[in-house]
Amino acid sequence: MSLSEREKEQxxxxxxxxxxxxxxxxxxxxxxxxxxxxxxxxxxxxxxVLDWTxxxxxxxxxxxxxxxxxxxxxxxxxxxxxxxGNYMQWAxxxxxxxxxxxxxxxxxxxxxxxxxxxxxxANIAVATxxxxxxxxxxxxxxxxFGLVWLAQTYPFIKAAFDNILPAIFGAIYAQFSLRNPAxxxxxxxxxxxxxxxGFPYWQRLLIMYVIGLGVAFSVYKxxxxxxxxxx
Amino acid sequence: MGWEEIANGPIxxxxxxxxxxxxxxxxxxxxxxxxxxxxxxxxxEKQIREAVKASAITVIGPSLGIAVGMVxxxxxxxxxxxxxxxxxxxxxxxxxxxxxxxxxxxVGKKLGPGLTPSDFMVVLAAMSVPxxxxxxxxxxxxPGAKSLRAKMMKKDPKIWGLLAIVMMLVAxxxxxxxxxxxxxxxxxxxxxxxxxxTILFEVxxxxxxxxxxxxxxxxxxxxxxxxxxxxxxVIGG
Numbered sequence: 001m002s003l004s005e006r007e008k009e010q011x012x013x014x015x016x017x018x019x020x021x022x023x024x025x026x027x028x029x030x031x032x033x034x035x036x037x038x039x040x041x042x043x044x045x046x047x048x049v050l051d052w053t054x055x056x057x058x059x060x061x062x063x064x065x066x067x068x069x070x071x072x073x074x075x076x077x078x079x080x081x082x083x084x085g086n087y088m089q090w091a092x093x094x095x096x097x098x099x100x101x102x103x104x105x106x107x108x109x110x111x112x113x114x115x116x117x118x119x120x121x122a123n124i125a126v127a128t129x130x131x132x133x134x135x136x137x138x139x140x141x142x143x144x145f146g147l148v149w150l151a152q153t154y155p156f157i158k159a160a161f162d163n164i165l166p167a168i169f170g171a172i173y174a175q176f177s178l179r180n181p182a183x184x185x186x187x188x189x190x191x192x193x194x195x196x197x198g199f200p201y202w203q204r205l206l207i208m209y210v211i212g213l214g215v216a217f218s219v220y221k222x223x224x225x226x227x228x229x230x231x
Numbered sequence: 232m233g234w235e236e237i238a239n240g241p242i243x244x245x246x247x248x249x250x251x252x253x254x255x256x257x258x259x260x261x262x263x264x265x266x267x268x269x270x271x272x273x274x275x276e277k278q279i280r281e282a283v284k285a286s287a288i289t290v291i292g293p294s295l296g297i298a299v300g301m302v303x304x305x306x307x308x309x310x311x312x313x314x315x316x317x318x319x320x321x322x323x324x325x326x327x328x329x330x331x332x333x334x335x336x337x338v339g340k341k342l343g344p345g346l347t348p349s350d351f352m353v354v355l356a357a358m359s360v361p362x363x364x365x366x367x368x369x370x371x372x373x374p375g376a377k378s379l380r381a382k383m384m385k386k387d388p389k390i391w392g393l394l395a396i397v398m399m400l401v402a403x404x405x406x407x408x409x410x411x412x413x414x415x416x417x418x419x420x421x422x423x424x425x426x427x428x429t430i431l432f433e434v435x436x437x438x439x440x441x442x443x444x445x446x447x448x449x450x451x452x453x454x455x456x457x458x459x460x461x462x463x464x465v466i467g468g
Contacts, residue, residue: 002272002273003272003273008272011271012268015267015271017377019264020261023264024261024369024373027253027257027260028370030253031250031254031257031319034246034249034319035360035362035363035366036363037246037249038246038315038359039355039356041242041246042242042243042351042352042355045242046232049349049352050353051352054338054353055337055360058333058334058337058353058356058357059356059360061333061337062329062357066361066364070365074368074371074373075373075375077399077402078376079399080395084264086369086376087369087370088258088261089365089369090319091319092317092362093293093323096297096323097290097293097294097297100289100290100293100448101289103399104286104444104448105285108281108441108442108444109282109441110441114384114395117272120268120272120274120282121282123261123262123264123265124262124265124283124286125285126286127262128262128282128283128286128287129289130255130258131258131259132290132294133290133297134251134254134318136295137294137297137301137314137318138314138318140298140301140313140317141311141314144313147298147301148305151302158302159460160456160459161299161456162416163417163420163455163456164293164295164296164452164456165296165406166411166417166418166421167421167423167424167451167459168452169406169407169421170407170420170423170424170451171428171448171451171455173404174424174426174429174451175428175447175448176399178433179396180396183397183400184400187400187404188407188408191404191405191407192408192412195408196412201409204408205405208401208404212397212400213401216393216394220393226389226392228396
C-alpha cells in the first residue's frame with residue numbers, strides 16, 4: 001500500500017531522520033579520529049615525533065586555500081543529496097561520484113529531489129556508490145605499479161583520462177540543464193565570463209549564487225514561472 | 232627504514248582499511264534504514280534493487296577516472312598512501328597532491344626520494360588533518376539545511392525544485408567553466424560529453440525507458456575522453 005506524500009514525510013520524521021542524524025553524527029566523529037589515526041600510529045610504531053611547527057605551517061597554507069570549500073561544500077549539494085546523502089559526503093568525491101549517482105538514481109526511479117522518495121533514492125544511491133567506488137579504488141591501489149606501467153606504456157590512455165573532470169562535469173551539467181535549459185545557458189555563460197576575467201573560485205561561486213538565485217526567485221515571484229522544462 | 236617503506240607499509244594500509252571500513256559501515260547502516268523506510272512507504276523490492284543498480288552503474292565511469300588519476304599519487308607517494316587517501320579521504324587527486332606538496336614545502340623539501348621519515352610525518356599530517364574541518368562542517372550544516380528545506384516546502388513546494396536545480400547549475404557551471412576555458416582536449420572532452428549526455432538523456436525520455444539513464448554518465452565520459460584526445464591528436468594539438 002502506497003502512502004500519501006504527507007504520510008511519507010511523517011513516517012520519515014518519526015522513524016528515519018532521528019536515526020540518520022544519529023548515525024551521521026557518530027560516523028562523522030568516528031571518521032575525524034580515523035583520519036588522524038595514521039599520523040598517531042606512524043608516530044607510535046615508528047617512534048617518530050611530529051614537527052608541529054612545520055605541520056602548523058602546512059595546515060595554515062592549506063586552510064587559506066580551502067576556506068571557500070569548507071564554507072560552501074557541506075551544504076551546497078544538500079538539495080539533491082538529501083539528509084543521509086549529505087552526511088555521507090564523509091567518503092569524499094562528492095561532486096564527481098556521489099552527486100551524479102544520486103541524481104541519476106532519482107531520475108531513473110522518477111522521483112524528485114526534496115521529496116521523501118527523493119531522500120530515500122539519494123540515500124541508497126550514495127551508500128551504494130561509496131562501496132562500489134571503494135572496491136575499484138582498492139583494486140587500483142593493489143594493482144599499484146601495474147597501473148603506473150599501463151599509463152607509461154600507453155600514454156594515450158593517461159592523456160585521455162586527464163580529461164575526465166571536464167567530461168564528468170559536462171555530463172552532469174547536461175542532466176541538470178535539461179531540466180531548466182534557460183538557467184543552464186545563462187549560468188554557464190556567466191561562469192565562463194567570470195573565469196575569463198580571472199575571478200577566483202569563491203568569488204565566482206558567490207556572484208553566480210546571487211545572480212542565479214536572485215533571478216530565479218524574482219521571475220518566480222513576479223510571473224509564477226520556474227522556467228523548468230521538466231518539473 | 233625509509234619514508235617509502237612506512238608509506239607503503241602495513242600501518243598505512245591498515246589505516247586505509249579502517250577508514251574505508253568505517254565509512255562503508257556507516258553507508259551500510261544508512262542504506263539499511265533507507266531500505267526499511269522505503270518498504271514502509273510502499274516501494275517494492277524491485278525498485279530498491281533498481282536504485283542500487285542505477286548507482287552502481289553510474290559510479291563506474293567516475294571511479295575509473297579516480298583509479299587512473301591515482302597513478303600520480305602512486306608514483307609520488309606509493310600505493311599505500313593512494314589507498315589511504317582515496318578509500319574515504321576527501322578523494323580529489325588534486326586536493327591530495329596540493330596538501331602533500333604543502334606538507335613537503337613546510338619542511339623545505341619537494342615530494343620525492345629526498346624526504347626523511349620525519350618529513351613524511353608532516354606530509355601525512357598535512358594530507359589527513361585538513362579534511363577533519365569538512366567533517367565538522369557536514370555535521371553542523373546538515374540539520375540546519377533540513378529544517379530550511381522543510382520551511383520552504385511548507386510555503387511552496389515548487390520553489391525547492393527550482394532552488395535545487397539552480398544550485399546544482401551554479402556549482403557545476405563554476406567547475407565546468409574552469410575546464411572549458413582551458414581549451415584544447417579539456418574543452419573538447421567537456422563539450423562532447425555534454426552533447427552525448429544530452430542526446431542519450433533525451434532518447435531515454437523519448438523511448439520512455441528511464442533505465443537507460445543508468446548508463447548515460449559512464450558512456451558519455453568514456454566516449455568523450457578518448458574521442459577528445461583522438462581529435463586533439465588528429466588536428467595536431
